[in-house]
Amino acid sequence: MIKLHHVPFSRSSRILWLLEELGLECEMVSYSIRDGSLRDPAFLAVSPAGRVPALELEGRVMFESGAIVQFLCEEHAGAGLAPPPGHADRARFLEMISYAETMASLIEQLNMQHLFLRPPAKPAPVVIKLVTARLAAVMAGLEAVLGEQEYLLPSGFSGADIMMGFNLLVAPFYVRMDPFQKLLAYKSRLDDRPACKAAMARDGKQEFYTKDFYPVPEE
Numbered sequence: 001m002i003k004l005h006h007v008p009f010s011r012s013s014r015i016l017w018l019l020e021e022l023g024l025e026c027e028m029v030s031y032s033i034r035d036g037s038l039r040d041p042a043f044l045a046v047s048p049a050g051r052v053p054a055l056e057l058e059g060r061v062m063f064e065s066g067a068i069v070q071f072l073c074e075e076h077a078g079a080g081l082a083p084p085p086g087h088a089d090r091a092r093f094l095e096m097i098s099y100a101e102t103m104a105s106l107i108e109q110l111n112m113q114h115l116f117l118r119p120p121a122k123p124a125p126v127v128i129k130l131v132t133a134r135l136a137a138v139m140a141g142l143e144a145v146l147g148e149q150e151y152l153l154p155s156g157f158s159g160a161d162i163m164m165g166f167n168l169l170v171a172p173f174y175v176r177m178d179p180f181q182k183l184l185a186y187k188s189r190l191d192d193r194p195a196c197k198a199a200m201a202r203d204g205k206q207e208f209y210t211k212d213f214y215p216v217p218e219e
Contacts, residue, residue: 002026005046005054007033009206011065011104012053014166016202018069018159020195022076030204066097066163073159081159089153093160096152099142100163106135107167110174114214125219132216136175143182150189157193165190173209 002019004026006012019026031037031052038050047054047063054063062068073082083089109131113123142164151157152164168187171177177184190196 003056004028005043005052005056006030006204007038007052008204009170009208010052011166013169013199013203014065014162015053015055015068015072017165017196017199018072018081018162020199021081021162021193022072022079024072024076028202033207066101069159069163070094070097081157081162083153083155083158087155089155089158092153093158096145096160097163099138099145100160100167103135103138103142103164103167103171106131106138107170107174110135110214111208114174115208123217125217129216132174135171139171139175139180139183143180146182146186148182151186161190165196173212173214176213 002024004012004015004019006016006028008030016026016028031043037043038052043054044050046056046061049063051063053065053068054061055068062071070082073079074084077084083093110128113128113131117123146152152160165187168183168190
């Protein structure tokens with residue numbers, strides 16, 4: 001049995017979605033960001049940094065969502081979710097997995113500033129403004145890469161879209177999506193995938209966001 005260590009609405013949602021795409025059953029162990037369970041010694045023995053996702057399979061434990069996505073897509077090559085070495089789309093596939101983490105790191109910084117700092121610490125308007133501008137720029141770059149394609153690779157849907165799809169679920173809390181009509185259409189296509197719907201139904205209740213949008217605070 002595959003075991004996924006999971007926090008709802010986090011990077012581990014990518015792995016839950018991928019497992020659904022591959023038709024792989026998993027036991028899901030869910031944690032909260034608020035109750036200290038991610039610092040429990042039993043979990044730290046699985047994920048040394050105390051972060052999700054962590055995936056137990058075939059006698060090994062893997063963490064880092066990008067590595068898990070690449071590994072599973074290549075282990076299940078018949079699903080066609082990763083271009084093999086030598087394929088014309090191979091470089092773009094690897095590039096987009098890393099690009100997704102560039103975007104996710106910016107979202108993580110905004111999460112920290114908007115959601116997790118509490119008095120006497122306060123969010124820094126200048127930092128939030130700069131990071132939000134960087135996130136918008138990365139999204140503009142993604143829209144340029146996507147162009148008129150349905151998915152990130154000319155050859156079609158892949159694990160890179162799963163990596164990026166989670167970001168587009170979260171980025172609208174910080175960046176208005178109106179300027180990115182191609183990304184909105186792309187997100188709609190991803191949301192309509194049966195495996196995505198099944199994963200979101202299992203994902204669990206998110207504990208991060210209490211508002212629909214978090215604007216840059218006034219200085």
